[in-house]
Amino acid sequence: MLVAARSDNGDAAKTATDFRMGRQVPTAIQTAADIRPAAEALRDIARDLGNFRVAACANIASRSPMTDADGNVLASGVFGWPATKEQWWQKPLLALSSPLTFACRYENEPFWANAHGIHTRAPNPLLDQIDLSLFQGEVNANAVICVPVHMSFGQIAAISFSPFNDKRDDLSKEFDLYSDQLEYHARRFVHGYTRVSSQRPWIPKNCRLSKREVECLRWAAVGKTDVEIALILERSCATVRFHIHNAAIKLEAVNRSQTVFKATQLGYLGNVAAVMVPHPQIEAQVAAK
Amino acid sequence: MLVAARSDNGDAAKTATDFRMGRQVPTAIQTAADIRPAAEALRDIARDLGNFRVAACANIASRSPMTDADGNVLASGVFGWPATKEQWWQKPLLALSSPLTFACRYENEPFWANAHGIHTRAPNPLLDQIDLSLFQGEVNANAVICVPVHMSFGQIAAISFSPFNDKRDDLSKEFDLYSDQLEYHARRFVHGYTRVSSQRPWIPKNCRLSKREVECLRWAAVGKTDVEIALILERSCATVRFHIHNAAIKLEAVNRSQTVFKATQLGYLGNVAAVMVPHPQIEAQVAAK
DNA sequence: GCAAAACCTATGACTAGCGATAGGTTTTTC
């Protein structure tokens, strides 16, 4: 079956059908029993594309290694990491170590990295300060392609593809050729893994925060006290508390920390730290009190 | 140029090269000047694939409409929403209205929806309670394909594709055929848009939270007081405060709310609400005090 | 247009919890 290539004149969309030929994506996971075959598929795709070895961390905040339905660790059981290197399961941050983990927090798209730098599709100044001096020791590779996966409830996963048994330290060509597909399969894999292995996350009952509630919460999230928020919004301290308390009830939270946490997880606060402008006048007023 | 089709035997990866033929993805944005052409590309892809009209919200927590480099609103200027419907820019939640916005908070992958239900690639019970009784009125379409985009710093975007000038209310076939590519282009577009239009987000200087700091923060985030955390961890209240205070310093936060906020944004806390198990004994001890 | 629901605003008193500060000890790591 041959598929016509596209031209660059707006027919790009029409070739989408070969993107996922057939109904079944090998890396997708529907049930726990799919984990291992999906991991094997991801491993094979990575090998086929660039002789990469996969390192996958479903939740960079967690120390749990990814396992299949029978509890076998995928890193050694499927992805081919030697059992002697298994120490990193106790410290998953080491393999997807500090530099990569950091980059995954701040970058939405795949990137490749080596000791000389982190190479993204578009410049991301946030990554400039990441210290790569110990790259090889921390990452166990000279270069790596890494796919950050930002998910619901604030969960971040990271999947890396490093050269298997070779010394490549420039993956720019492979990155250009394969990053989209590596990203696609990594995301499908991690989404499915997270879905089948998570316990049921919390969800409030059809809550809908009001504009005022969100506004007050945002200011609270960036560290303002009730008094400060009141001055900013030109409302009383009691009103601010009232709104925050209402938000807490709706989010089924018991205090402000939990309220902020849940609101952040659900994207109510957005990228608020970048847009909230300090109020020099209000700060002077607070200081005068 | 013809590209051989793949079989189902592990050659899937090899057809990746036609996934993004050439170096330039039309929906990718490198500079603000790219916004409009990228939006036009997204519009055209959506039209070509399924005669869809695009509605895009870069940050569901924000009321700002997406605009090009000259400040023109993309919805009316590019995506073809009639100017008379422009009211929804003041209330972006209406177009990507409550049901869809809610679903985007809880779902990582594309889905399609109509008044009868929300149809995901894999069952997501979290979406079951979403009220779709007013679907048509709120979404302005009988059915819609929607792509949630979870990004760094807890930002969530949503891009919907609804039938343009027709009454389709079952998009399951289009969804199966095109959801991957719609997702791909939507994500590229939104990532680029967010990158070029955001002010510089905050970033702490190479911070690295310790295990204890994260542990204490997690419990704080789920609403436990210092006393409760101390009992849970079998440490003193002061130690708990010490660790949380350390985390605050590293995250450059002024109080607990901001600390929790930043830690959540950066994925330090993960999907913690699902894994923290209540401690009935500690709660009894606290009650006894 | 009207009634109900949702949202907004405010008060005051009290207490629980958090933040800052100070100083010290113990454990872990190199």
Place this chain on the structure above:
DNA sequence: GAAAAACCTATCGCTAGTCATAGGTTTTGC
């Protein structure tokens, strides 16, 4: 062994949370 990390005790002032109450405005649905 030294330095760093983790842990501990204590105090005090500030902030957040609670409670009960009151009233007004806006939005929604019929």
